[in-house]
Amino acid sequence: MAADPMVVxxxxxxxxxxxxxxxxxxxxERLARVIVVDDGSTDGTAACLEGLPITLLRNPVNLGKGAGLQRGFVAALEMGASAVVTLDGDGQHRPxxxxRLxxxxxxWPRRIIIAARTGNRACAPPLRRFANRFADFWISWASGCPMIRDSQSGFRLYPSELLRLLPLRPEERNTFVFESEVLIIAAHLGWYTEAVAIDAIYRPDNTSNYQAWADTWRITRRVAGHLFRRGMYPAGLLRVLRVLPDPRKKNGPAARAPLS
Ligand SMILES: Nc1nc2c(ncn2[C@@H]2O[C@H](COP(=O)(O)OP(=O)(O)O)[C@@H](O)[C@H]2O)c(=O)[nH]1
Ligand SMILES: [Mg+2]
Incomplete structure (x- = not known):
């Protein structure tokens, strides 16, 4: 896929x-098509991109990361994308x-590929590390998937075939919840995840829009909704605990995570 010009x-x-x-x-330099979704920035983000051969989409008001991603997905599908690679705009992911993705x-063509921050996890703030671990377990349970690694990573590859199945709602406010929920929805459609290990970049001047308590609470509530609707999904829990077999074995080659 490295040479595929339709990866956006x-x-x-x-x-x-x-x-x-x-x-x-x-x-x-690595992908022929790049979409930046400027989500109501007030610091001149859009102006910084002037003259670059990229597609700039702008939301007049801030709708949240999840809304921005969905707007980008819709545009990428309209361009005829074969897959979409998402990266955070703050430079925490290395192009x-x-x-490797x-x-x-x-x-693993029928998977969401997650670039999982495993190498230098210790550099992340402790509260975030705890919140991320908790999210990994909770989201894996609701997905019915053996432990998803770094469910909160924004560095991912989504096959377009999957994106076309999702109910994308770019106009609706959606924060960091989207990236958790999409894993659950995708898993129930038979699209699971694989992980590649990366080092994320943590700089002392990095600020975060993720509100550790508020956003974790929003994600927890939404994931709980999925679990309640499935009667707490005991089969999902048993898969995370590896009592039941890995469902990925059924829908692709070996379910061995290519973490290296
Ligand atoms: N479109 C959009 N993107 C956002 C918003 N908040 C954060 N982001 C982007 O999402 C990515 C991750 O956000 P960040 O605040 O760094 O969260 P963290 O890395 O998880 O701590 C960055 O690219 C941000 O620019 C938002 O309200 N709208
Ligand atoms: Mg960040």
């Missing part, structure tokens, strides 16, 4: 003037890792 990058950006231009340029997608 979608980069959500909210007040990322400091790093967005360099990031968009580096992604553009140099994109080929493409290679994993070639090996």
């Amino acid at each position: 990058a979608v980069i959500p950006a909210y007040n990322e003037a400091r790093r967005i231009r360099a990031l968009a340029e580096q992604v553009r 140099e890792d994109i080929p 493409l290679a994993a997608a070639e090996a």
Whole structure:
């Protein structure tokens, strides 16, 4: 897939003037089509991208990361994308890792590929590490999938065939919940995840729009809704605990996670 010109990058950006231009340029060196969704930024993010051969979409008001991603997906599908690679706009993901996601997608074509921050996890703030672990377990249970690694990573590859099945709602406010929920919805459609290990970049000047308590609570509530609707989905829990077999064995080659 490395040479596929129809793999489109979608980069959500909210007040990322400091790093967005360099990031968009580096992604553009690796993927022919790059979409940046500027979500009502007030710091001149859009102006920083002037003159670059990319597609810039702008929301007049801030609708949240999930809404921005969905707007990017709709645009990518309209371009005829074969797959979409998402990266955070703050430069926490290394564009140099994109080929590894493409290679994993070639090996596991019917999967969402997650670039999982495993290498230097210890650099993440402790509260975030705890919240992420909790989210991994909770989302894996609701997905009925053995432990999803780094369910909160925004560096992913989504096959377009899957995106076309999703009820995309780019005009609706949607925060970080989207990236959790999409894993659950996809799993119930038979699209599971695989992970490749990456190092995320943590800089002392990195700020986060993720509100550890509020956003974790929003995600927990939404995931709980999925679990309640399935009667707490005991089969899902048993799969996470590996009492029941890995459902990925049925829908593709070996379910061995290509974490390396
Ligand atoms: N479109 C959009 N993107 C956002 C919003 N908030 C954050 N982002 C983007 O989502 C990515 C991750 O956000 P960040 O605040 O760094 O969260 P963290 O890395 O999980 O702590 C970055 O690319 C942000 O620019 C938002 O309200 N709208
Ligand atoms: Mg960040």
